[in-house]
Amino acid sequence: MLVKRRAFLKGFVGLAGLTAISSLFEQRLLAQSNLVEGIAVDMPLRERAAKSGLIYGAATGWEQLHDSPFAAQFAKECGILVPESELKWLAVRPKPDAFNFTGPDWLMQFAISNNMLFRGHTLVWHEALPAWFQSTVNSSNAEATLKKHISTVVGHYAGKMHSWDVVNEVILPWNNQPDGLRNSPWLKLLGPGYIDLAFREAAKADPKALLVLNQDRIENDTAADDQCRAATLALLQRLKSSGTPVHALGIESHLGLDAGIFNAEKFKSFLRDVASLGLKIMITELDVTDQDLPADISTRDSIIAGKYEEFLSVVIEEPSVIAVLTWGLSDKYSWLADERPRTDGTPVRSLPLDMNLQRKLAWTALAQAFDKVAAGPAPPQDLRVL
Ligand code: G3I
Numbered sequence: 275m276l277v278k279r280r281a282f283l284k285g286f287v288g289l290a291g292l293t294a295i296s297s298l299f300e301q302r303l304l305a306q307s308n309l310v311e312g313i314a315v316d317m318p319l320r321e322r323a324a325k326s327g328l329i330y331g332a333a334t335g336w337e338q339l340h341d342s343p344f345a346a347q348f349a350k351e352c353g354i355l356v357p358e359s360e361l362k363w364l365a366v367r368p369k370p371d372a373f374n375f376t377g378p379d380w381l382m383q384f385a386i387s388n389n390m391l392f393r394g395h396t397l398v399w400h401e402a403l404p405a406w407f408q409s410t411v412n413s414s415n416a417e418a419t420l421k422k423h424i425s426t427v428v429g430h431y432a433g434k435m436h437s438w439d440v441v442n443e444v445i446l447p448w449n450n451q452p453d454g455l456r457n458s459p460w461l462k463l464l465g466p467g468y469i470d471l472a473f474r475e476a477a478k479a480d481p482k483a484l485l486v487l488n489q490d491r492i493e494n495d496t497a498a499d500d501q502c503r504a505a506t507l508a509l510l511q512r513l514k515s516s517g518t519p520v521h522a523l524g525i526e527s528h529l530g531l532d533a534g535i536f537n538a539e540k541f542k543s544f545l546r547d548v549a550s551l552g553l554k555i556m557i558t559e560l561d562v563t564d565q566d567l568p569a570d571i572s573t574r575d576s577i578i579a580g581k582y583e584e585f586l587s588v589v590i591e592e593p594s595v596i597a598v599l600t601w602g603l604s605d606k607y608s609w610l611a612d613e614r615p616r617t618d619g620t621p622v623r624s625l626p627l628d629m630n631l632q633r634k635l636a637w638t639a640l641a642q643a644f645d646k647v648a649a650g651p652a653p654p655q656d657l658r659v660l
Pocket of ligand 1: 359401442526559
């Protein structure tokens, strides 16, 4: 069944075929999920993940969590919260000498009140920089500005953070920079050493937090992603060999559905290479773009869930993977609705819950992945406990 489902991902079979698969997919997944001893069919994702030694959660924001029905589902399903925007420079640093922690403090309190972990995103990125940045930061004050940002923001949450995305999307080989680095404002201002500097400052400010290099474009079987994986691995090797305190790789995992885009063996081997550096791995921003899928909802849901299952079946086999986060919990709040809207204008269906906060096949695929780990042999060593 699994092989059949993957086959249609390569080139969509007719609508009738997909509809048949979607109902069979749903029956099979639901049947399997209650086959695992002691796991009730409706057990929330956070509990299923915990049973497998993993952490499940999602990105969200202050505004979203003031939608009470959504907040209730978030608290029910998620064991970790990452602010989608509230800890980016644009939100947290309105002026060079002013920090605004109101939003992230409220989100951290929500997490604590709901017995969730809290993670930070992101300390160094080329996007979401405040308007004053370009006119204020220059090569003579950039190091002090970055150090002040990290020590203040990480220091503010010291001891309370599960992990930080210290640097975000730093690899972009076709920028033709050393180490395949993105030609970001930070590289221009400080050179490649800005990455080491960021990790060292974060480790100083919070020795307890897991420090993550978060990267996109490393999931697929394309020439571009091959280049990004190679450059990411080389960078991690360099950081580790120079004693820079990087602890984990974050794999964003914004997945697409182009035919033949995923190679399980290649991705498995990449995860193994990262793990062999002594690093943990987090799936940090998982979702599936459904821009060009057929309009039929059960077909779309089945194809999307099949993609979740295909990807997660590789991820959960790697013992160094410690967490899976989706970039949003419900289609009601997905960046994809704005950035990658469906060509037919209907709401995207990329996340575990739909617009009405109902669980979908994508939720079932996540549940099944966690159940499979819970039912399987214990990982060779207890890599999943931080
Ligand atoms: O908060 C303002 C609001 O006051 C204003 O009225 C509105 C007008 O457009 O903009 C709001 O800010 C938006 C912000 O999200 C908060 O909603 C920004 O315009 C918008 O650009 C920003 O987009 C976010 C984007 O990162 C840039 O920060 C997306 O929501 C967020 O999903 C996306 O997330 C990124 C990760 O950080 C890194 N990996 C890729 C991922 C997707 O792009």
